[in-house]
Amino acid sequence: MSGTFLGMPAFPRNAEKALLNSQLRFNLRNATHTIRARRAAVVDELPDWERLRAAGKAIKDDALRNLDRYLVQAEEAVTRAGGHVHWAADAAEAGRLVADLVRATGETEVVKVKSMATQEIGLNEILRDAGIVAAETDLAELIVQLGDDLPSHILVPAIHRNRAEIREIFRERMADWGRPAPPDLTDDPAALAEAARRHLRERFLTAEVGISGANFLIAETGTLVVLESEGNGRMCLTLPRTLISVVGIEKVLPTWRDLEVFLQLLPRSSTGERMNPYTSTWTGAAEGQEFHLILLDNGRTNALADEIGRQALRCIRCSACLNVCPVYERVGGHAYGSVYPGPIGAILTPLLRGTATDLDASLPYASSLCGACYDVCPVAIDIPEVLVHLRAKGPHPPAERLGMKAVGWTLNRPARLRLAQRAASRLRRLVPRRRLPGPGAAWTDTRDVPAVPEESFRAWWRRTEGREGGAR
Ligand code: SF4
Secondary structure: OOOOOOOOOHHHHHHHHHHHHHHHHHHHHHHHHHHHHHHHHHHHOOHHEEEEEEHHHHHHHHHHOOOOHHHHHHHHHHHOOEEEEEEEHHHHHHHHHHHHHHHOOOOOOEEEEEOOHHHHHHHHHHHHHHEEEEEOOOOOHHHHOOOOOOOOOOOOOOOOOOHHHHHHHHHHHHHHHHHHHHHHOEEEOOHHHHHHHHHHHHHHOOEEEEOOOOOEOOOOOOEEEEEOEEEEEEHHHOOEEEEEEEEEEHHOOOOOOHHHHHHHHHHHHHHHOOOOOOOEEEOOOOOOOOEEEEOOOEEEEEEOOOOHHHHHHHHOOOOOOHHHHHHHHHOHHHHHHHOOOHHHHHHHHHHOOOOHHHHHHHHHHHOEEEEEEEHOOOEEEEEHHHHHHHHHOOOOOHHHHHHHHHHHHHHHHHHHHHHHHHHHOOOHOOOOOOOOHHHHHHHOOOOOOOOOOOOOOOHHHHHHOOOOOOOO
């Protein structure tokens, strides 16, 4: 990844820009609806899906409650198996550790397995500044890297690109990174995949250092687990002589047996498959290989301290919430200004980074609160609950605070609500159709003013006793 999310403006401005791009909206709609339908079909096959979901939630909650114990257990197991464990408090420390470990090998090139944790810490940029080239080997990440772009989706980082755009990127940029694309490359998916395969194969065969993340870390055995579709990750894990894994501390599962639940939840929720094609597990150092595990905090203990927000740490990065989100579908991942886009990004990013910047403070508002994300989440993260919680924590303009107080006061007593409804019905003709005056204008700039009905629901009910056709 050669772009950077840092310094991006707040979500509404990014979203406004993205909404003008009809090609982007078309690409996103196509892709998210396809994955969404596939997921729904394979989830429907399982009669015990809700029980699996509850089990996933319970296992993750136990792991988070006893994180200190499980992390020490994992560290001991990895060390016993010949690996080296390092602890990183933040992105800078993790990046420094990786750069030092690569430098110690004397290499200036590394291959990477797709990993959200390394994107989160901006590892490619840190390595670049240290004179080390980090080559992405996941197909979608490769497209993003060659296109000098930013990822737009957790699972499909190049979701915003169509086939014709990918062909152009391959033709123009592949030669800068190694084997060039064939001159007669078409936009046929098989031809694009073949060009990427040949390009990547050369990298795998020469790389001496591999860098990965992990989907899970099993505390009792110290085993790391990666689920993937292409098999490129497995090449990175096994071919290089030195393997460095950067893993968020929340990835811990207590026991090997817990994997059973997540190997069912994750592929179905992410790619809509019953099982992903490649599952790699490794414990400590393999023969002839050196292994380093970097355990990354980077805001996770702060998130854990937040009683409502901590449930975001259950996330297994399946991206199901992105694929059903009406906001994500229209604006895409770049608008969120973080490697974690969509509904999970709207809560996880401010929990990890805080809300000091305009962008981070705006993220809890990047949602219509429709609740679709909660319904599909395989570990039952109540994203709307966390969004509302984070909104309440942030500062609010005096006019909004006053308005909310007045609404609260009115709703608190049925008699007051009745009076307010009667007044609203009488004054309905005075309510502007298009734009509210004063501070209310900010609200109506992007929304229609709802029409005030002639009669309130209660009045209608009293008059008709709910008989059909009684409404006016
Ligand atoms: S919040 Fe839930 S649905 Fe969204 S990526 Fe995480 S686990 Fe998947």
